[in-house]
Amino acid sequence: MRSLVFTFTALAVGSQATLLLDRNLAYRSPFIDHPEHGLDTTSIHARHVQHSKRQIIDATPFKDEHYPNFYGSDFSNSPFVWNGGLNFTHSVASGDPFDTSVLLWTRAVPASSTGALPDQSVPVCVSFKISTSNTLSPVIDSGEAFTSYDVDFTVKVEATGLKPDTKYFFQFSDCTNAETVSPVGATRTFASPDTPADQVNGGKPLTFAVFSCSQFQAGYFNAYGFAAQNTSADVFVHLGDYIYESIGSGGSIGRAVLGRQLATIHDYRQRFQQYRTDVSLSLAHQSAPWITTWDDHEVANNAWKAGTSNSNDTAAGCSFSPSGACFTDRKLAAIRAYHEWLPVRQVDTHDLLRIWRNFQVGKLLDLTILDTRQYDRDITDLTYNRARKSIWPLWTIPHPNRSIMGFTQEKWFADTLSESKRREAVWRVVGQQVVFSQLNGSSFRFNTDAWDGYRANRARILDHLYNNEISNTVILAGDSHANWVSDLAHPNDTTTYDPISGDGAIGVEFAGTAVTSTSSFRANIAPAAADVISRQLVDINPDLQWSEGSFRGFFTLTIDPQWLNATYYAMRNITSPNTDGFASAEFSVKNGENKLHRPVAGGKVNAGALKVTVP
Template sequence: MSKLNRRHFLVAGLTAGAAAAIPATSANADPVKDPAAETAQSLASRGLTTDPFTLGVASGDPDHEGFVLWTRLAQQPLAEDGFGGMPQRPFPVLWQIYSDERCRRVVRSGVAVAAHEWGHAIHVEADHLSSDREYWYRFRVGPYISPVGRAKTAPHPLSYGGALSMAFVSCAQYEHGYFTSYRRLAEEHPDLILHLGDYQYEYTKNTYNIPGGNVRNHEGPETVTLANYRQRHAQYKADPDLQAAHAAAPWLVVFDDHEVDNNWADEIPEHAEDQPTFLQRREAAFRAYYENMPLRRTSIPRGIDMQLYRRVRWGRMASFHMLDTRQYRDDQGCGDGYKDCPAAVDPSRSITGAAQEEWLVDGFHKSRAQWDIIGQQVFFAQRDNNAGPAKVTSMDAWDGYVASRQRITQGWIDAKVRNPVVLTGDVHAHWASDLKLNYDDPTGPTVGSELVATSISTGGDGADSDPATHPFLAINPHLKFYNNQRGYVLTKIERDAITADFKVVPHLREPGAEAYTRATFVVEDRVPGVKQTYLRPLDPSVLARRVTVDETVRLETERP
């Protein structure tokens, strides 16, 4: 087994809001006892009496040499104190990476310490692996062995590699339905999964309800404290469909609002009365988010701050610019919602903050990727819901920060980015759209493409409709597709094109629904904009159903 130095894994403890690393050891070296050699009786004497791998495993943030491995020990995932029924002591955990799916050939291994202060979470930054290949991994404490996860390294920075199978998802409200879409996504065996926000929701039960009643309930109160957020993350992570998706491929994650508080902006909560304690809430939410996600040490929170925007390269094929549109934004204008709002066009306002905006545009100028893919949270293209002269748009999306959107769009134009593609979540529906520098001139050039994933479960089953009858598409001719069912987007990224399958599941109130492709769009190399290549025929009963502007707005805003 290979010896490891300090940078091969992360074990964090809290010291004045920063991380304190514990020296690394190999799997069998002193002073850390080999966790695989311990007996159940020995572990029980220290309070570990049952299988602690109840929350599954995950990997994330791959590069051409490795990736992050994650697990969190929890004997009782829903414990109210947020510690998962674990004793107040550290536990060494053996991790192993294999070159084969049957876990016979170990290529990397070591010991990481699950610290009580960090909710017994483990983040292993594995490196010195071969580029552009599959690996499998698992963890062990005494007789307890975790499920096996699959990960993949990126191609070498000078190589394109083969076709990249990438999926992206968002918005998984546990109460609104089973996570069937996660299960079907896992069965697709993608190389990479992007989660674009609203991984979990903060509400207590009977607060955010769907017609017909919620399918299942959140445990605990609305999430405010670290214990609350840890418990809520554990409830989600204990779901077998979500565990399957995490084990299927490495993830790139960014948060949106519900990981903290609905519609929060920088240091401002949704409700003014919550302002006195909001920063403590934000700090707790960020810490729990890091503890429960396969993120690198660069994202360890420091007080109320967390470095989440980052760039992940997949060889020369793609550069993923992962954005944070919550932590640095100006507050939503005109009290939020759909408005004709003067603040929306204020050039001083930003949804990313000046530093992140500069970082993104600088990345465009330095990029040599075939595809520059912006992974972010809220609708990028203009969506005017008023056919008259007034412009009525969502203040919670890029429409509420028009100058910020224009600066970034102009940035990729000036940088001569070969293929800019924006990936989006948040709105609980599938969309596809062309991107413009000037949306008021529909005849003007198309300068990019946007693909929007519907929710995993938020909003319940949803309903199919004829996208041609949606009024938003008539008012905004750059919008090309709409569907209000649940699901995910599965893409195939090649040098000559990105092919995007908009996958949907027909129902979530019972588990086990099969997924199917509702529509397929293609973005061709050096041809900005989306082209539909497949549309599943509608059932005759759906053809007569028209989606209204009011219904779309209601579906996106019917939150407490």
């Protein structure tokens, strides 16, 4: 033990002093080039060195008076690196796989039998290793990283030098005690961008499990556990609302959230800590890599570029801020906590708010992840502006300068679609937050908080697909707390699009229900009652082919060069931890058809309402 502590002390005062801090990406992401917002590892190192001098400087000339501290007056008991024990309190996770690297994550909290924990001057050292074997031998990559209270004791490192399209296993341990280890996690890399489509994933279909909207107080996160244990998902994709900023008692299930409505970095960290105690969520993170994006509730309800429903840095000032924080401070705190707690890469060091990014998975597909909520979204329905009728003209007239994503992201998205076609990827799968297709409700009211509130922006994207003959585009959505499956076409254009045959469509949308959040039809609505509403909706909306609004759950996409198949799963009970679920509907898209394959869902579903039931 003595030699190990000395090794780290020597390293800390050497020229490579900040290496172990910098290796933990949680310190720098997403503020690498913005020290005024982020954490300066040089300053943190200086704080540690100031403490470590007590370990390496001859104390003979000095006289220390006794004063209370964690270790008493004898500084020799105060290690430069914490060696009093660690708890890996939230298991492990991985995410954002490339062809030769993947991010690994854990949380390492100091533990002590005496209750004496380190002060801010003592870092925690964690080591990691990754292997193609679950025995973790041979080791393909390994290393060490520091963490501390500055980043909520989270650790996010990049494992590099990996083989493409390969499954891996990884584990963290305490640098000062190799016997203290985390659970073993499973992850994988993607195929190299130039890998032929029929060779991706060893020639087997690649499966994504897709989730959204997991509210802690609304129920147990059984969908995650079901996916981990009962599907062959290779990668988990989360489309947002991973956490919610709101509070609640959990009602009859007693699943109350801690703290208050989120406003500060402490608030957001506490909420992540609590969410990640859910057994199913922990298992899902341990089982496969995740690719995530945020929706609104990672910050606050109905977020847009200058505010939310109740905290706006606008002419309204902070009068809509019961949490005690204005929007800008709240958003920066939320983004920092998000990057600490999730294995997500920082995309652009000069753009700390950018989460939109693209994954090239061989020639099989491009997985494009958008941000239609936080990045540069024009004003949305904030409830209070609904009464002033200031929001309604914005959707009744398709203003050309109105954007749900901002014009920088919109141009990047169009270029990414075109580049995907140019490089001859078979499929283009687009993960984003809100329902893209037009949804006219039974009361003839549109949801202006979705793409229906940004009609010109939607038209530009559809025009780009049609005009450039970009085939095999599949848009994913969450947010709505219900299931929707649609052909992609210009809304109400039944002259070029046939709702029965699907001819004239340019792609498909799969929108999924929530993991737990309450149905948008109404709370606790029974399947039969929800199906009545679904029947009305599929009759009203030409593009909409299936609707279901009772069950909580998720869906999977299984992709090979010829077919993309979507299977929707419904959880029967989220009031207790279980894996009681069933497949509610299955859909297919054939390469080159640009529509749902007919008969839609094979003409039969186990829940909800179909528009087309016969060929």
